[in-house]
Amino acid sequence: ETGVTQSPTHLIKTRGQQVTLRCSSQSGHNTVSWYQQALGQGPQFIFQYYREEENGRGNFPPRFSGLQFPNYSSELNVNALELDDSALYLCASRPAARTDTQYFGPGTRLTVL
């Protein structure tokens, strides 16, 4: 186990709804990245937070947003869900942005109907 937890494990939503996914980092890890992994694809970088500030973003629309809290846990929010948002959402934490080893959580499987 990596010490990174995510909730919920599975989620089913309908088009147009909003969803919040949660990630609890390893203790002391101040950097968290979120990824979207569609079936049969590699993880796609959504954004990264370092000490509560977003410090990197991939090619995702603004309806994907996030937060990182003082205890370094984080949230991924997706508004106006689309069918193509169905995917495994992974968070990964690491002790600092410059470090190379990131620890993945088990992921949240989101299905949009």
Next chain:
Amino acid sequence: QKEVEQNSGPLSVPEGAIASLNCTYSDRVSQSFFWYRQYSGKSPELIMSIYSNGDKEDGRFTAQLNKASQYVSLLIRDSQPSDSATYLCAVKTREIGNQFYFGTGTSLTVIP
């Protein structure tokens, strides 16, 4: 978005053979390179990292990096059925935040 491409799969090898996985990347300023293994239904786990040109060996795994050709590979010697998984190549950039970008993965099946 940085581009990381992996050789198309799926790849099947007999038990005991060498599995060769390849990856190219588009960003010349990429600084660090990684191979992750992902079992079906699980999250990725890091198996190798490489930073300098040449080979890096860790047990049955060897990573090879050629920055001039923007190419990184992973060799798995004496492949075992437990090696059957999807292998993801990832690069870390020099950009602020040092983000990771992943390839689409290559599915490997080791046949007993």
